[in-house]
């Protein structure tokens with residue numbers, strides 16, 4: 001059984017996927033107390049460290065992670081180290097406060113921790129930005145570009161996944177992802193008259209049809225848009241849940 005250590009775990013998106021794939025999350029680290037509390041509610045047997053990663057020496061954190069694994073797990077138990085450093089300052093969705101060099105700092109730090117900790121396998125998730133590809137290339141790490149809708153997820157989210165081993169070529173999912181209209185339908189939401197397109201909530205003039213896969217879910221996206229009245233409408237929480245999980249009714 002694979003044991004997972006989740007750095008920058010947030011409320012636990014990666015951890016939940018790892019659990020569904022049959023792994024056990026044993027340690028989760030984040031500096032956001034409330035998100036960590038949600039994680040702890042879903043993974044009560046895991047240990048939770050509320051701390052700011054990246055302030056000290058990566059070798060020191062690596063050493064603490066190794067000591068944790070040696071104390072908490074049977075000898076030889078395989079450990080996977082995952083890190084999802086924050087992406088806001090790198091993401092295209094955040095043009096206003098994009099800060100590429102600052103944004104890469106924690107990704108570099110995560111790669112340093114991974115190198116020093118030498119667990120059995122590892123992954124790093126980041127947004128698909130040229131600066132991130134440049135960093136991965138410079139460090140000689142293997143990575144793949146994932147288009148979530150090609151894997152059946154009902155949103156057009158794009159991500160880079162760097163990993164200790166070559167990831168298998170991902171086959172396109174046989175099931176087509178839900179369109180936004182189908183996701184709304186599963187959540188018993190319907191578009192009022194005139195709200196005929198979706199936008200990504202930014203100031204850009206974005207547009208997709210309701211019968212397309214949704215824009216990536218963020219605090220501002222997607223929204224329904226009424227062109228004639230220039231009015232926007234938020235999606236219901238139930239619709240967002242379907243977009244984030246693919247599940248609903």
Ligand SMILES: C[S@@+](CC[C@H](N)C(=O)[O-])C[C@H]1O[C@@H](n2cnc3c(N)ncnc32)[C@H](O)[C@@H]1O
Pocket residue numbers: 008009010011012013014015029030031032035051052053054084085086087106
């Ligand atoms: C991309 S999100 C993580 C998403 C999460 N892995 C998931 O799958 O749901 C980045 C996380 O990094 C955390 N974070 C940002 N800076 C941090 C730091 N210096 N130390 C620890 N956590 C940090 C944020 O609180 C946020 O939860």
